[in-house]
Amino acid sequence: xxxxxxxxxxxxxxxxxxxxxxxxxxxxxxxxxxxxxxxxxxxxxxxxxxxxxxxxxxxxxxxxxxxxxxxxxxxxxxxxxxxxxxxxxxxxxxxxxxxxxxxxxxxxxxxxxxxxxxxxxxxxxxxxxxxxxx
Ligand SMILES: [Zn+2]
Numbered sequence: 001x002x003x004x005x006x007x008x009x010x011x012x013x014x015x016x017x018x019x020x021x022x023x024x025x026x027x028x029x030x031x032x033x034x035x036x037x038x039x040x041x042x043x044x045x046x047x048x049x050x051x052x053x054x055x056x057x058x059x060x061x062x063x064x065x066x067x068x069x070x071x072x073x074x075x076x077x078x079x080x081x082x083x084x085x086x087x088x089x090x091x092x093x094x095x096x097x098x099x100x101x102x103x104x105x106x107x108x109x110x111x112x113x114x115x116x117x118x119x120x121x122x123x124x125x126x127x128x129x130x131x132x133x134x
Contacts, residue, residue, distance in 0.1 A: 024059040034099040087123025
């Protein structure tokens with residue numbers, strides 16, 4: 001994604017495109033991926049775009065609120081940011097920490113409970129935890 005595309009994508013989501021937000025967005029929105037805040041920091045350093053950790057966290061929080069990216073909380077010590085925002089499924093390898101997408105049509109879900117009153121289904125997402133065979 002070019003800087004101009006990122007600029008307009010931020011505006012489309014009601015995010016003021018400051019230089020720092022553009023830097024952070026250019027990493028996470030580069031392609032469909034799952035990155036931790038630390039991985040995003042590392043990529044910014046590799047690109048020579050130094051952004052403070054606090055700014056990275058603030059950007060990611062804002063991007064989540066505005067629907068540009070999605071937060072995936074697997075456990076309290078491992079939080080990922082997903083550039084694919086629609087409901088989808090994941091494999092999560094507990095030993096490597098690797099998170100990968102499972103295409104929507106590869107899982108069919110039956111037997112869901114009826115929903116509580118006054119609610120509607122926003123999405124159903126499956127997380128399959130993996131570990132290496134012993
Ligand atoms: Zn994903």
